[in-house]
Amino acid sequence: MTFIRGDGLKGLVFGVRGVCSAVLVAMLAGCSLWGGGSSKPVPADLGANVAxxxxxxxxxxxxxxxxxLPLEIHSAGSVVTVASSDGVVAAIDARTGGDLWRVALSEPLSAGVGSDGKSAAVVARSNALIVLDGGRERWRQSLGAQVFTPPLVAGGRVFVLSADRSLSAFDALTGRKLWSLQRPGEPLVLRQSGVLLAAGDTLVAGFSGRLVGLNPDNGSVRWETALASARGTNDVERLVELVGRTSRVEQSICARAFQAAVGCVNAARGSVNWTLPASGxxxxxxxxxxxxxxxxxxxxxxxxxxxxxxxxxxxxxxxxxxxxxxxxxxxxxxxxxxxxxxxxxxxxxxxxxxxxxxxxxxxxxxxxxxxxxxxxxxxxxxxxxxxx
CATH class of the missing domain: 2.130.10.10 (YVTN repeat-like/Quinoprotein amine dehydrogenase)
Known part of the structure; x- marks a missing residue:
């Protein structure tokens, strides 16, 4: 896993799974668990499995x-949709494990897969948003930046959160761009799935350490609230990012800020219910x-x-x-x-x-x-x- 610059260009390479709780520690002193030339810690023996x-x-x-590939397994009813790094996308019947459809796009992917159970959407490393219907390509659109968060397919639209901290909406049938929103943020982002989901009639996206609720029809902001704030003096220390997956129960949305915090917000009011330090x-x-x-x-x-x-x-x-x-x-x-x-x-x-x-x-x-x-x-x- 790497960091990339927010303009979509590759930047500082840095491991994320298994790093220390503070990025600053990992930068300056080496991680106490992994770095500084020390051997990787050995997990404890799990013992016999008692089922x-x-x-x-x-x-x-x-x-x-x-x-x-920052993959999310998408499930809708009995359909599971998955994708591979080299561009294979498949809808699988979870009852049998058999293919409902499968297509080889013959180009590597950077994000996948989003679906509403009918249409599926992925993003290629060439920055092309590709929408499939029944295993056939319906349309594709060029994007202005890399994407690592699976597109959200909902309400007849396809929503895309890009690495340059822009959010765009497309008509799911035609591919016509409906609107686009650009947000400010720190210059580095994670090469990892972010936060993008529907909460009732509100589109919720993660921008840096903030959850933002938007009108899905036009992209206007309804509310925004911070789960974590940037800290430190350089780009790596100041990195703050919300990562998927999230937990939504009615109007309660809970999420994690990378190596900083875990918290829950009220999506009806756009207010923080609670937030706690956490290093995941x-x-x-x-x-x-x-x-x-x-x-x-x-x-x-x-x-x-x-x-x-x-x-x-x-x-x-x-x-x-x-x-x-x-x-x-x-x-x-x-x-x-x-x-x-x-x-x-x-x-x-x-x-x-x-x-x-x-x-x-x-x-x-x-x-x-x-x-x-x-x-x-x-x-x-x-x-x-x-x-x-």
Whole structure:
């Protein structure tokens, strides 16, 4: 993972998963866990897997290598849409693991995939926004900057958040640009998925450390509020970015600011409910009662959604590079860099089960569709798991 300059040009290269909680520490002294020539810390042995919650592999599919692609698994009903780094996009039936459609765009992607269950949208490294319908290309439009956040397809429109901190809306049928908004920000951005979602009739996007609510019809700003603020004296120290995934329950939206904070806002009023310091690089997930996230050192934490008070924290997966979590029933599901999928109790973080894939690492936050847990590995394995 890298930083890039906000004008879309590649800039400072810097690791994000597993870095120390403060960017300044990593810059000047080397990370106490990773840098300074010291060896990478070894995760604790997990011991024998005691399957408290029975899970079986229902199916497996292939999508192609996903390395380098900020992938989000999109689910709508029983349809799971995924993409590969080299431009393969597929809609998979989560009930069977079979393809509903598949297309090879024959060009590498920088962001994918957004979908409303019918249309799917990806962005190529050539800065082309490509919209597909049933596996056929409907249209494409050139963009002015790189994109690392999957497009949002909603309400007959396609919304795109670019690395130059612009947000654009396109007609989903024709590709006609409807509006564009440019926002100021720090000169560096993360080469990682940001925040872009719908909350009722409001479009919500992350710009630097701020959540901004907009009118999706014309891009006018309805509200904005900060979860984290820039700090420090140089571009790297001052980097502040909201990262996906997010957790939305009615008007409550909770998100993570990269290596800075976790917090929740009220999307109706545009006000902060609470925010707390946190040192993670991946997003959060939860329900109306609790919010869950993994810190950069592998600690998994649960917060009370209403006020941010800590419910529990576990170091069992410490020093394992974890994905953003998925709350699924009684389980908090996270993947790690060795291809393991961990199911933890939502009540106290105790282990419920551990399942293996191909060993190449889980690269996207787990998703659920048609009562099936879906994960994607770096080598392009797509796995569907169901309870016994």
């Amino acid at each position: 408290v919650l029975g899970v079986r592999q229902a199916w497996t599919a292939r999508i192609g290598n996903v390395s380098g 690089a991946e997003g959060v997930h939860g329900d109306g009662e609790a919010l869950f996230g993994a810190e950069s050192n592998g600690t998994v934490t649960a917060w009370r959604r209403g006020d941010g008070s800590r419910l529990w924290s576990t170091d069992r997966l410490k020093h394992r590079k974890l994905t953003a979590p998925l709350l699924l029933g009684r389980s908090v599901v996270v993947g790690d860099e060795t291809g393991l999928v961990h199911l933890l109790s939502r009540t106290d973080g105790s282990p419920l089960n551990r399942i293996s894939t191909d060993g190449s690492g889980i690269v996207a936050a787990p998703a659920v569709a048609a009562d099936t847990l879906v994960v994607v590995t770096r080598n392009g394995g797509v796995y569907g798991f169901r309870p016994d």
